[in-house]
Every structure is written in C-alpha cells, then in structure tokens.
Amino acid sequence: MSVAANKETRGFQTEAKQLLHLMIHSLYSNKEIFLRELVSNASDAVDKLRFEALSDDSLFEGDSDLRVRVSFDKDAGTLTIADNGIGMSRDEVIENLGTIAKSGTAQFLEKLTGDQKKDAHLIGQFGVGFYSSFIVAKEVEVFTRRAGLDKSQGVHWQCTGEAEFTVEDVELENRGTRIVLHLKDEQLDFADNWRLRSIIKKYSDHISIPVEMQKVDYDVSDDESEKKADAAAPEWEAINSATALWTRSRSDVSDEEYKEFYKHVSHDHSDPLDWSHNRVEGKLDYTSLLYVPARAPFDMYNRDAARGLKLYVQRTFIMDDAEQFLPLYLRFIKGVVDSNDLSLNVSREILQKEANIDAMRSALTKRVLDMLSKMAKNDAEKYATFWKEFGQVLKEGPAEDFANREKIAKLLRFATTHNNTAEQNQSLEDYVARMKPEQKHIYYVAAENFNTAKSSPHLEVFRKKGIEVLLLSDRVDEWLMGHLMDFDGKSFQDVGKGALDLGDLDTEEEKKAQEESAKAHADLIDRVKKALDAHVSEVRVTHRLTESPACLVVGEHDMGAQMRRLLEQAGQKVPDSKPIFEINPEHPLVTKLDQEPDEDRFADLAMVLFDQAHLAEGGHLEDPALYVARLNKLLLELSH
Structure with missing residues (x-):
C-alpha cells in the first residue's frame, strides 16, 4: 500500500463539533488572536521537543535551530504557521485534532449561555486554541511528523469546519507541524506582511524562541522584493524579541x-x-x-x-x-x-x-x-x-495548610447578619472589630442556602441582643469551620449545635429566668419527650428562640446537618444521630400544647412542631404525606 493510500474520513467527537460550530460563528470579538493561539501552540511543541531531546538528542535529526515560522501567499489566500518542534503521529493527530481529551467537556458546554461575549470567555478558559483557526479559515490543513519517526510516517489532516475531517499518511522530510489556513474571502487581509508582523509583535513578543517571517528589503518596491524572494532561498528574521519574559x-x-x-x-x-x-x-x-x-x-x-x-x-x-x-x-x-x-x-x-x-x-x-x-x-x-470566582476554593485552605491558617483566615469573606445580604463581603477582622466587649465567640449558622441561614430560628436571640452571626451556606463551610477553630483569640461557635452559652452576654436575671423556666415546664418536657422518643435524643426549654415555637439542635459532638447532607450526596455512610428538640414555652402554640389533655392529640401537635422545626432548617421530611395528614386533621378540628 502506498504512503498516501491510507486515507480515511472521520467524524468529529460530538463535543468537538459543538465547539467548532462556536468558533466558526466568531465567538471571539477580536479575530486576530487566532494567530496568538497557533503561535503559542507551536512554541509549546518546540519546548516539548527540547525536553524530550534531553534524554534522546537524536530527536533533533541534525537540526537543533528551533523556531516558529509564519508565512503567507496573498494570491492563494493562505497563511501558514510552521514549527520544527515535537510534531505528531497519526494517532496523536486523531486524538488532538478530532477529539477534546478533557474531562468535564459536557459540563463546560452546559455552561454556555448563548451570550457571545460571556461564552467567548468560557471558550478561552477551556483552552481550545487550535479550533480558533476556523474564525478566519474556510479550510485548515495540518502537515505533521513526530520527531524520531520515519519520513514516510508524516500525516496530513484536513477539515473545512464541517462534521468530518480526513487523515492520510504522507511523506514529510522535516519533523514538526505546518498549519495551512485557507482564509475566508472576508479575512484575506490577514495575508499581509505588515499586519502579521504587528500581530506577532503584539501577542508573541514574550515567547522564548524566535518567531520568524521572511526578511523584507525596505530599499526596494514590494514587487521587486517579491521577485528577489522568488529568485533565491528566502531569508528569515525574528519578529519577536525571543527572550523568556520571566x-x-x-x-x-x-x-x-x-x-x-x-x-x-x-x-x-x-x-x-x-x-x-x-x-x-x-x-x-x-x-x-x-x-x-x-x-x-x-x-x-x-x-x-x-x-x-x-x-x-x-x-x-x-x-x-x-x-x-x-x-x-x-x-x-x-x-x-x-x-x-x-x-x-x-x-x-x-x-x-x-x-x-x-x-x-x-x-x-x-x-x-x-x-x-x-x-x-x-x-x-x-x-x-x-472572591466571587475563587472564594470556595480558598476555603479549602485551613484544612490543607495548617502553617498558613491565620493568613488564609484573614482572606476569607462571609455573609453576616450585619448587612443581611447574600454577598460574601465581610472579613473576620471586620466581625471581630464589631464584637461586643463581653463577647468571647464568633458565632455562625450553617444552612443549605443563604435564605435558610438568614431565616434560621437559631438567630432569634442573637437578633434580639444585636449580636452578629456569620451566615454560612457554601457546601464547604461546615468542613471549613471544623478546621478553622479560632481567629484572633476568639473561638467559633455554631449557634445550632450543643447547649447555647452566651456567657456574659446574658445578664444574671436572664440566666435565673432560664433556670426557673426549665423547672416550671419539667412536666411538659417529659410529655414531649415521650411523644417524640423515636425521633429525638433530648427535649429541653430553649434559650435561643424568641419568636418560633421550637427548633432542632445538633448534639455538641454530632455532625452538622449541612455536612451530613454533603456526605450523603457523595454516597458516604453517615452515622445515625438524633437531634435535640428545644421548645419555647412562651410561644402560644407551646402554651396550647401544654394545655392539651388528650395524649393522642398532644402527640400529633408535638409531631407537627417537630416537623416544622425540621423544615425551618432546610431539612426534608421522612414522610411528607403524614405531616400533611396530621396538619389537615388539626386544622379541621380547629374549624369545628
């Protein structure tokens, strides 16, 4: 079989086809950056050859003068970018130019909005530089041979930007890659010496290898210069400074x-x-x-x-x-x-x-x-x-980098009850500066989303006393707090976990009233505990609530609800634990509950309060239909 006979037509990978379509429809508002992308890729190919040649200098094939060359043919309407770098084998051509070997491609495409300006940024972040060729080209040809392979193992790839491309074996004397762009009629101004030079100087001056174009004789006319170039081997000159910027x-x-x-x-x-x-x-x-x-x-x-x-x-x-x-x-x-x-x-x-x-x-x-x-x-x-782009990633820091924990903590930003907006723009230094003189802890509440955190019943006593609370709703937040521990000598305290001790923030009168309330409602606590025994670990009078009838509290050493949901979603087994149920004896519903003589009706009322407390913290009921049935039953009884 002759070298050129091994020709095949292949279809693009679905994701590649979609990206190609985006490129052809000119997502980039600045078309000239296609040249930056291709020169950048060529520079990378030269770098990779230099690295592989460290252990096998035969890859240079007698030519260690590494460079990228840009040339054009105005009459043919073509622009060529050639490098003598590592090159590609046939399999590499099919993999690199026919598919996009990146995990998450589908998720990336889902992010595209249809807004050209926004999507152009996404395309750039994805790093599909070669496909930018189709911004200006109606057809692209690639001639390449991997360094070290036989001359007969060259590859010719060709595509018109449609659903298919062709690949065939060709004989190539030189290693490296040559990309030939057949320019669209409206993009022929890129086949121009001065424009190409200015683009290379603008975008590729920092590249550490020479980017060359044919030397121009400034003392003769363009026609004479072209005749001289035709008559002799072309002279090349570096357009960029070819000095590594760093x-x-x-x-x-x-x-x-x-x-x-x-x-x-x-x-x-x-x-x-x-x-x-x-x-x-x-x-x-x-x-x-x-x-x-x-x-x-x-x-x-x-x-x-x-x-x-x-x-x-x-x-x-x-x-x-x-x-x-x-x-x-x-x-x-x-x-x-x-x-x-x-x-x-x-x-x-x-x-x-x-x-x-x-x-x-x-x-x-x-x-x-x-x-x-x-x-x-x-x-x-x-x-x-x-912070908007990278804040959640930075929140991983305290767990991974103990030595810099305090430095990272100063960079963290949170939403808080200080301004009650979802924007995370308050630092821990801001919080500490606003703390009450007698305050010993930095308080926070963690929930599935901002609105649930902001509306949490656990905040009621803090709002009443004017104590600021961090509102945490990022998936990583509870894990972060498990490693942050303290800041500026102040420990962190989850307002929905364990027994709430406000220390000197409570007056002696308030502490005494709390003790008396617990004693006065001991019988009610026992009745509720009996009714909810299968669902709770403890029932007690609350110090947290001023407006809500009840709330759920996580045990001091138990996993928080946010972390529990995160692990369950990841398919991990989470240890069983029952919440603590706190009731507010001053609330009319709890007063009504206390006065209920019928134990079955009492149990239904207690269960409704328990389920409501579960919903208030963003939880999901085990049996929503049963909750609705109980609620309807109580509403009907009230209507008679």
Missing part, C-alpha cells in the same frame, strides 16, 4: 506584556486580576511569575484536573502542570517557575522526592497569599471579583 527585569516589562504572557501560559482570553514576578537568590535560586486569573476555569472543582505551574529548569521547558509547587487550594494560580537548583532530567516522580521543592512550595504559597492580602487591602472591588 528572565527580564520587572522594570523592563510593561503591564501589557505581562497580560499577554498570562494568556500564553493559561490559554485564557481575559486579562489576569494580578501578578507577582520575583527572583530569589541565595540558598535557592529560582524565578517565579505567578498570576491570579479573573475567572474560574470550568473544571475548578474537579480536584483531579490538570493544574500547576509551567516548570522550566535553567530556561529549558520541563512540564506544563507541575502541581508540586503550590497546595491544592491554590490550584487556580497560573504561571511559571524557573529553577537553577533542579536537574534537567527532573520528572514528576523526582520532583516528589526533591528536597528543594518543599522550600520553594512554602515560599511560593506565601507569595500568593501575600499577593491576595495586598489586593484585599488596596483594591476591595478587585478582591470582591476574586
């Missing part, structure tokens, strides 16, 4: 250059919120450039998704997602770390055993937290944007 002095790098480099390393089309560029010399010698994105990626809550920094050793690319340099709760940070203290043959396995990594990880973690602290202090609006 190796330059901070004073020599503009904000625009930092932003463009972020887009290169992150494949995000939005500007970053902030960045930190730092060189460390001494016991350790390394450079870091760390970015805080403006938007969370679609797979932020997949803790197994690829994450980490681009790792370079002595300016040589080693790996894309070196996760060892930052803890998991900072997995949203993007950037580069370049070390002079690691060996060039470092691998993920070696990194885990490398003694210097722990010191670098500790220092880089501190740098990120300091960057966030500075943002929170100096730009509240920008920090609010950060």
